[in-house]
Amino acid sequence: MPELPEVEEYGRYIARHALGRRIVRPRVLDERILGATRAAAFVRSLRGRSFTRVRRHGKHLFVYTDRKPVLHLHFGMTGDLAAYRDASKQPRFAKIVFDFEDGSHLAFEDVRLFGVAELIDDPDHFIIDHSLGRDPLDPAFTLKDFRALMSRRTGAIKALLMSQEVVAGLGNLYVDETLFQTGVHPRRSSAKLSGEEIAAIFRTMRAVARKPRLHVPREEGSPCPRCGGVIRRAVAAGRTTYYCANHQR
Numbered sequence: 001m002p003e004l005p006e007v008e009e010y011g012r013y014i015a016r017h018a019l020g021r022r023i024v025r026p027r028v029l030d031e032r033i034l035g036a037t038r039a040a041a042f043v044r045s046l047r048g049r050s051f052t053r054v055r056r057h058g059k060h061l062f063v064y065t066d067r068k069p070v071l072h073l074h075f076g077m078t079g080d081l082a083a084y085r086d087a088s089k090q091p092r093f094a095k096i097v098f099d100f101e102d103g104s105h106l107a108f109e110d111v112r113l114f115g116v117a118e119l120i121d122d123p124d125h126f127i128i129d130h131s132l133g134r135d136p137l138d139p140a141f142t143l144k145d146f147r148a149l150m151s152r153r154t155g156a157i158k159a160l161l162m163s164q165e166v167v168a169g170l171g172n173l174y175v176d177e178t179l180f181q182t183g184v185h186p187r188r189s190s191a192k193l194s195g196e197e198i199a200a201i202f203r204t205m206r207a208v209a210r211k212p213r214l215h216v217p218r219e220e221g222s223p224c225p226r227c228g229g230v231i232r233r234a235v236a237a238g239r240t241t242y243y244c245a246n247h248q249r
């Protein structure tokens with residue numbers, strides 16, 4: 001499943017392969033990917049437009065054109081992008097394709113159709129309407145903001161970090177990794193975290209969201225690469241959770 005760092009990568013991919021190119025033909029190959037948008041409206045709204053800017057919030061991408069509406073992409077479980085010149089390279093599970101004026105193409109593919117490619121009016125409204133929390137990589141997101149978010153809520157730290165209303169886009173693996181690196185037990189009550197622990201979680205969460213390299217082994221009973229303790233498997237926040245029984249307190 002594409003996680004935040006992969007979605008960030010997709011944003012850069014669109015910037016590289018689609019921004020500034022005029023769409024001569026938007027094609028809908030499977031309208032089930034369009035959410036509430038109608039295929040005819042999708043084509044009509046994007047034909048002749050150029051993508052001008054791409055913005056990510058959590059696991060959502062917003063691709064602006066030179067006028068409204070805005071293309072919203074969510075990759076679900078199996079969403080992917082492919083840019084190509086040779087039309088025979090069109091991916092088998094392409095759901096929408098943009099044919100650009102310069103002869104290149106960009107496809108959004110999705111085998112399992114949990115993703116979405118739809119038109120919305122305003123990403124800021126979308127973020128509010130979907131109660132999305134702060135983006136962990138937003139440069140304006142400060143430790144002070146994070147402390148304020150933590151102080152307004154109680155519960156197990158894992159559940160809090162998984163909640164899209166606190167921080168948008170951190171998935172199960174990334175939350176486990178953050179807690180592993182900071183030595184915090186996933187079921188610790190957020191109210192009992194020290195100021196230093198909150199600062200360490202904030203710092204580590206941002207580093208983890210930037211670089212998808214995971215250290216916590218996802219196998220029960222394997223040795224902890226950090227302290228030699230034993231990796232345990234449990235359910236926390238409703239999700240399978242791996243943690244070190246020795247150094248995560």
Ligand SMILES: [Zn+2]
Nearest residue numbers: 224227244247
């Ligand atoms: Zn350990």
